[in-house]
Amino acid sequence: MADLLERIRRPEYTGNDRCWPCTIANGAVLALVAGGLVLLGRRATAAVVTAVGVAAIGLRGYLLPYTPRFAPRLVAALPVDPIDRDEPDSLSDAEVPVGTADGDAPTGDEVVAALLEAGVVVPRGEEFLLEESFRADWRREMQALAGRNLEGLAAVADDLTPPAVEARPRRDWGRSSVVLDGPAGLVSLSEAVAVAELAAARALESRVDESVRLAAGRPLRSLLERCPLCDGELAVTQSACCGEVTPIGETPPEKLVCPDCDVRLFTYE
């Protein structure tokens, strides 16, 4: 029996890697089918279908094949978004041009060039590494910010961003975030991203221009080794489920996550 269960089980779609949109979409379809059978007077069949369906969703993560393809649309119609499926929002999304001569926010390449020039990151072969003293400063700032409550974190964001941007704390569905309300619209930073990027901006204060400081959080986040919230080790995972439908023959994007806090820090292209 245990052997059979092992063969049915799909660990890549269950546990931590469970895709909630798929689970919800499959549950909804199952409920519709079972409800239809009951209406047709086929209660016994409905009971069997429900039992098999619940077991399949539980063990395999989904019941219907190809949900990864249609579930995103179904889920987009739901009033809540149960997962964050794209690259997390960043301070740099608030598009706040400050201190630059032409008033434009620096491009990604300009930010990386500035970080290299300041010696904040150092090239090593094809990769970039954090410079040691910056790594230590950044980690110290993250630990200081992680000890604050959400209101305190929003206050730090308000201080660091230009006056045109209002920062406020927000809690919904068990997720804490700092919302930036400014000229670029609403940007919602998850608590982990807010701690990482605001701490980076602080650690960069004596090292780079103000315009680069707020934009540097996104590229720097890709180099994180420890969780901004719990200081635990981060892991790189792949997810191929819905919301991230991967064309056949391509590998799904890799994500930098904290398994303990269940937060995503970066999505590698």
Ligand SMILES: [Zn+2]
């Ligand atoms: Zn963590």
